[in-house]
Amino acid sequence: MTKTSKDYLSDILKLNLSEPEFHWLTSAVAQISNTKSRKDLYITYSLCTSKIDDRPITDFGSQDFEWKDYLEIQKASTLEVSRIFILSSVLEAGEEFLKPVQQLIQVADKTELETFLKYLVLLPEPKNFKFAAVEALRTNIATVFNAISQYNPYPSEYFTTAEWNQMYLKAAFMQQDLKKIPEIGKMANKDLARIISDYAHERWAASRDVDPMFWRPVSNFLEDNLVDDIESLFKSEEEREQKAATLVCFHSTSVEAKKLLDTYHTHLQNVEQGDITWKNL
Template identity: 55%
Template sequence: MFDNLEVDLEGLLKKNLVKSEFDWIAKAINETIDSASSRKLYLNYSLCNSKIEDEELSEFKSIPSHLGQYLSLKKASGRELSRIWLLREVLENDESFVDAVKKLIEISDTAELETFLKYLTLLPNPQNYQFAAVEALRTNIATVFDAISQYNPYPVKFFTDQQWNQMFLKAAFMQQDLGAIANIDERANADLARIISDYAHERWAASRTIDPLFWRPVSNFLTGTLVNDIKRLFSSENPRENKAAALVCFNSKLTVAEDLLKEYPKLREEIKEGSLTWQTL
């Protein structure tokens, strides 16, 4: 996903950390690799808390724009990336550290766990740590759930449909920013479309509102009840629901969606012009 990470992370940290911090983490990495000791890894990982300030990074010019955008969206800090750089380097140099890293995840505190989850995709063979990502779907701690669900490329690549659907539904239930979930269109599936409809009917029955972004994954699964759901959105007094319905139909390959959108030419024109998108909604 990201090429030349070792070089990019080192360069990024060198630009953002004060010299004493950078020198310490570079030395800690070398000492850990040379020792081949899990205990040394745990010690240096823990010492990051006192040796490196938890300051958000501000200088991304030394790395590719797509990596910089990812880290910026995650509000990456020097301490977080120092820990990830440490883990990357020891894992790249000695695969026997995999079990030690797994153990580190299991015993980590909340802040450390958030760091793991945010940047799992930066570790070598990130599928080795899927257990931590899946476990995060069960948490009631919003920041931990956010770490895996918000602006994170890991779920789209490593989650099953069932796990991804669980994450999307829980994000809606927790009233998180659905627009911050990566690759929604890519992971859309028939089961999720059905779940979305069922959940929406529960909310409507309780006279509760639904984030219009919730409907994004249903575009290519408009059959039966879902067709009526989209008609309901079109007839809603909430303009955002009207727009969501139009976006669902515009992005669908189904004839029924095209026929529905024909009745709302103004919304269709806004989408064609680019003024109405899921992002602007």
């Protein structure tokens, strides 16, 4: 029988919870699955904070779990994984739990919402919870926004191009770490390249800086104003902007990019050798 995310989460929790904690959790989940009780779900979920001692997970096991690395990157805690285990378990138990889980998300406090968003990909049929992910793009609470945008594979799998573009621009506007947004190369698109140029011009007109990482998605769309924008970066006194321009052109196949590199090649050798990358810019 193929193991599901719920099964792997159970294995991880068994390694990291005390025996009484694990027994309470698995017994409560079994009861919910048997009774199909929405009330039991809500009670168990609310009791988590008093029944589970929230601490960092230190042992992710030796099994090949698809999301193991992701849990490590997100520094998952016992309380977070316990909550996701409960939701995964009841969703697997029956379709009648879909609406109750969606309602739990809608009434979640900030910490609970961050957990939902970070680990949506571990739930059965993650697309059923896209409403929460899209709603998180509207928040000005950095920790909530970062829960969906940083490291999270959900946006690149389930967002439309417009939604992903909105997230990327919002991350820049909120001055969040753009290096932590995954799949930028995969999600790059012409509309985003135009948006990046427009936003940069607004910032420059207001005498404000633009994070050099912001330009990463434009490599395959170097034309018109974007060529001039990248040349401006090459001419900048800021070394990071020069390096970003070099990276943009190095990863581009356009004739314009080649021309720019022929003229501005201070950092080209280091880029070619892999000493300068988007990861270490």
